[in-house]
Amino acid sequence: MGVTKEEVEAALTxxxxxxxxxxxxxxxxxxxxxxxxxxxxxxxxxxxLERHRLVNSALEEQMKEIHALSIxxxxxxxxxxxxxxxKEAESASH
Amino acid sequence: xxxxxxxxTPELKSTLDKVxxxxxxxxxxxxxxDFPQCGFSNTVVQILKSLNVPFETLNILENELLRQxxxxxxxxxxxxxxxxxxxxxxxxxxxxxxYKSGELQExxxxxxxx
Numbered sequence: 001m002g003v004t005k006e007e008v009e010a011a012l013t014x015x016x017x018x019x020x021x022x023x024x025x026x027x028x029x030x031x032x033x034x035x036x037x038x039x040x041x042x043x044x045x046x047x048x049l050e051r052h053r054l055v056n057s058a059l060e061e062q063m064k065e066i067h068a069l070s071i072x073x074x075x076x077x078x079x080x081x082x083x084x085x086x087k088e089a090e091s092a093s094h
Numbered sequence: 095x096x097x098x099x100x101x102x103t104p105e106l107k108s109t110l111d112k113v114x115x116x117x118x119x120x121x122x123x124x125x126x127x128d129f130p131q132c133g134f135s136n137t138v139v140q141i142l143k144s145l146n147v148p149f150e151t152l153n154i155l156e157n158e159l160l161r162q163x164x165x166x167x168x169x170x171x172x173x174x175x176x177x178x179x180x181x182x183x184x185x186x187x188x189x190x191x192x193y194k195s196g197e198l199q200e201x202x203x204x205x206x207x208x
Binding site: 048049052053056060063068069070071072 | 134169172183184185187188
C-alpha cells in the first residue's frame, strides 16, 4: 500500500542513474507527496519539459499512487553547482 | 495489473485538438480560475493572471473521462496542464521555472501576437 520515499529513490536511481538525488516526503502524513531534486547525465541536451517527462516515466508505476509530485530541479551534472559563486560558474560555462 | 483500456477515444482526441487550438492559452486544472481546488492549479492561475493574459480553464474534476484522456493526450500524469498556442507547455513546476526566467512571458507575448 502506498509509495515510500525509498521506492521513489530506488526507481529514479535505477532508471536515471543520478549523480545527485534528493527526495523529500512532503505528505505530512496525508498521502504520497514528494518533492525531487535530481542531477543526471541523461538530461544533457534536453529541455525542461523533456527532463520532467523522463522523471515522470521513471516513476510511471509509482505515479498511480502518488498524489503530488514536485520536480524542483532537474539538472545536468554541468549545471549542478554547489551553491556558492554562481557568477563564477556562469562565466566558466562560456 | 495491466490496463489496456484507453480513455483517449478518437472523438475525445479530436475534441481536445479543437479546444487547445481554438484558444491561445488553455489550462486544464482542478477547479476553475475563480475557485481553484488545488494549490498547484492555483499557482498557475495566479501566474497567468499576473501576466495579464486571457486564458480558458477547464475543470478536470467535473469529468473523469476528460481527466484520464488528457493524461494520455498530453503524455503527462498530473494536473494542472498548460497549453500555449496548441502545444503542451508543462505542469506547475515547469510553469514556475519559466515564469521566473522570463521565458513564459516571452512565449505568451509571441502567442498573443501570432
